[in-house]
Amino acid sequence: xxxxxxxxxxxxxxxxxxxxxxxxxxxxxxxxxxxxxxxxxxxxxxxxxxxxxxxxxxxxxxxxxxxxxxxxxxxxxxxxxxxxxxxxxxxxxxxxxxxxxxxxxxxxxxxxxxxxxxxxxxxxxxxxxx
Amino acid sequence: xxxxxxxxxxxxxxxxxxxxxxxxxxxxxxxxxxxxxxxxxxxxxxxxxxxxxxxxxxxxxxxxxxxxxxxxxxxxxxxxxxxxxxxxxxxxxxxxxxxxxxxxxxxxxxxxxxxxxxxxxxxxxxxxxxxxxxxxxxxxxxxxxxxxxxxxxxxxxxxxxxxxxxxxxxxxxxxxxxxxxxxxxxxxxxxxxxxxxxxxxxxxxxxxxxxxxxxxxxxxxxxxxxxxxxxxxxxxxxxxxxxxxxxxxxxxxxxxxxxxxxxxxxxxxxxxxxxxxxxxxxxxxxxxxxxxxxxxxxxxxxxxxxxxxxxxxxxxxxxxxxxxxxxxxxxxxxxxxxxxxxxxxxxxxxxxxxxxxxxxxxxxxxxxxxxxxxxxxxxxxxxxxxxxxxxxxxxxxxxxxxxxxxxxxxxxxxxxxxxxxxxxxxxxxxxxxxxxxxxxxxxxxx
Numbered sequence: 124x125x126x127x128x129x130x131x132x133x134x135x136x137x138x139x140x141x142x143x144x145x146x147x148x149x150x151x152x153x154x155x156x157x158x159x160x161x162x163x164x165x166x167x168x169x170x171x172x173x174x175x176x177x178x179x180x181x182x183x184x185x186x187x188x189x190x191x192x193x194x195x196x197x198x199x200x201x202x203x204x205x206x207x208x209x210x211x212x213x214x215x216x217x218x219x220x221x222x223x224x225x226x227x228x229x230x231x232x233x234x235x236x237x238x239x240x241x242x243x244x245x246x247x248x249x250x251x252x253x
Numbered sequence: 254x255x256x257x258x259x260x261x262x263x264x265x266x267x268x269x270x271x272x273x274x275x276x277x278x279x280x281x282x283x284x285x286x287x288x289x290x291x292x293x294x295x296x297x298x299x300x301x302x303x304x305x306x307x308x309x310x311x312x313x314x315x316x317x318x319x320x321x322x323x324x325x326x327x328x329x330x331x332x333x334x335x336x337x338x339x340x341x342x343x344x345x346x347x348x349x350x351x352x353x354x355x356x357x358x359x360x361x362x363x364x365x366x367x368x369x370x371x372x373x374x375x376x377x378x379x380x381x382x383x384x385x386x387x388x389x390x391x392x393x394x395x396x397x398x399x400x401x402x403x404x405x406x407x408x409x410x411x412x413x414x415x416x417x418x419x420x421x422x423x424x425x426x427x428x429x430x431x432x433x434x435x436x437x438x439x440x441x442x443x444x445x446x447x448x449x450x451x452x453x454x455x456x457x458x459x460x461x462x463x464x465x466x467x468x469x470x471x472x473x474x475x476x477x478x479x480x481x482x483x484x485x486x487x488x489x490x491x492x493x494x495x496x497x498x499x500x501x502x503x504x505x506x507x508x509x510x511x512x513x514x515x516x517x518x519x520x521x522x523x524x525x526x527x528x529x530x531x532x533x534x535x536x537x538x539x540x541x542x543x544x545x546x547x548x549x550x551x552x553x554x555x556x557x558x559x560x561x562x563x564x565x566x567x568x569x570x571x572x573x574x575x576x577x578x579x580x581x582x583x584x585x586x587x588x589x590x591x592x593x594x595x596x597x598x599x600x601x602x603x604x605x606x607x608x609x610x611x612x613x614x615x616x617x618x619x620x621x622x623x624x625x626x627x628x629x630x631x632x633x634x635x636x637x638x639x640x641x642x643x644x645x646x647x648x649x650x651x652x653x654x655x656x657x658x659x660x661x662x663x664x665x666x667x668x669x670x671x672x673x674x675x676x677x678x679x680x681x682x683x684x685x686x687x688x689x690x691x692x693x694x695x696x697x698x699x
Binding site: 124125127128131132134135136138139140142143146147149153154155156157158159161201204205207208209211212214 | 367370371374375377378380381382383384385386387389390391392394395398399402403409410414415437439440472473475476478479480481484613614615618685
């Protein structure tokens with residue numbers, strides 16, 4: 124057991140130091156998004172949504188067909204779970220005025236206008252008329 | 254991360270330690286300042302556990318969770334310990350921990366220094382760590398945020414989040430941390446988990462110190478921190494590590510209680526097991542394994558105390574069960590038992606437990622220590638540890654057999670058996686010194 128400690132301790136100690144250095148070098152957006160960087164097609168939709176949707180507001184997540192550039196983790200369940208986590212205290216509601224559209228079928232939301240868009244990734248934040 | 258957030262978090266965790274030490278003092282666990290220092294880690298875990306169990310019941314009862322409520326509950330818990338202690342004639346006198354001769358001091362100092370150095374490096378990693386783990390952002394931290402933002406068990410989120418049947422103790426601790434930090438800072442939140450790891454190491458070392466020589470105590474404790482599967486993963490904002498340390502320290506307390514029948518050990522173990530049962534679904538299974546093993550090996554005259562402790566744990570589980578029943582959430586027990594999967598599940602649990610790449614030699618050494626204690630050491634202690642270990646192992650096999658959706662694989666995206674096995678590895682780390690010590694002392698009781 125002592126041999127195992129002697130063998131593993133320096134490795135674990137060095138790894139913790141490497142992680143600490145890597146964490147310091149992350150910018151604030153990467154640090155805030157964390158796992159979202161592996162799920163979201165683009166960071167901007169999360170940051171824009173946090174800035175635009177009021178904290179007491181509600182939103183819906185609509186996901187269309189997977190786009191070629193998206194990560195394998197960008198499935199509807201993961202995207203909705205992640206946006207719920209990231210945007211709390213904003214709540215999910217299917218009839219919410221704000222729609223986070225991931226290559227969604229916009230005709231399903233008649234009258235909703237894009238307030239932010241990233242056409243290359245098929246992302247948009249839509250706003251239903253009041 | 255801000256210094257204000259770190260200071261708030263430190264104050265909250267200090268409050269947990271004060272609460273726990275007050276409760277332990279009330280239970281007559283120590284009489285000197287030296288013993289208080291030795292039990293500070295255990296006090297921290299007991300305080301955190303008592304706070305979590307209390308607030309699980311309060312949230313189910315509809316009491317709003319806020320800054321004032323947190324402070325009042327901590328003060329009430331601490332005061333309860335002090336008043337109970339006064340009533341029972343508890344005292345606090347001068348006295349330093351018994352350390353031993355020079356070589357012993359050197360080994361202890363080396364162990365403490367190495368653990369401290371590693372934990373300091375992990376702290377630097379923790380304070381700016383981004384939240385990466387899928388389960389953490391899918392349901393653990395959202396539940397904590399929901400308690401923080403909506404002051405309670407928000408039914409809309411708690412009934413629709415993945416793993417809705419998981420009890421809320423860990424999210425309650427997250428929400429308390431958010432209040433202490435002044436905001437839902439999911440980066441600095443990792444430091445809360447660092448405090449739990451520090452408390453667990455302190456608790457195990459403090460409990461084992463009078464019973465085991467330091468050269469048997471420190472290698473397993475250091476090894477469990479640095480095995481490849483742990484390291485910084487100890488800081489994942491999920492309930493797994495908290496459950497592991499609560500169960501392992503509770504099992505250790507009961508192992509020592511079997512030797513000296515000190516009531517405070519049983520009471521503290523009951524608090525930790527109640528918290529474990531309110532942390533994850535398998536916490537109930539773990540608590541049952543530990544208590545059942547204690548029943549099997551203890552003398553009948555101790556059974557009434559064990560029955561009382563078991564009832565206390567059972568009562569602590571009730572509020573969350575009532576809440577889930579009221580909201581028609583499935584209990585989350587395995588829905589079937591497909592015997593065709595039994596052999597594969599057994600092999601998987603065995604391979605994961607004895608995986609050198611994950612846990613190094615720790616489970617193997619603990620198994621050898623168990624066998625040695627059966628032959629040359631304290632057979633009752635070995636029987637107890639063996640029963641607990643077999644129970645936990647069987648629980649892991651049962652979960653893979655019982656959930657047909659789980660693939661028979663060690664891949665963590667397909668089966669949580671690796672995370673589940675963490676509890677057995679923590680148990681190995683705290684049990685190995687005790688077992689080896691009993692062999693070393695040629696059958697002396699622990």
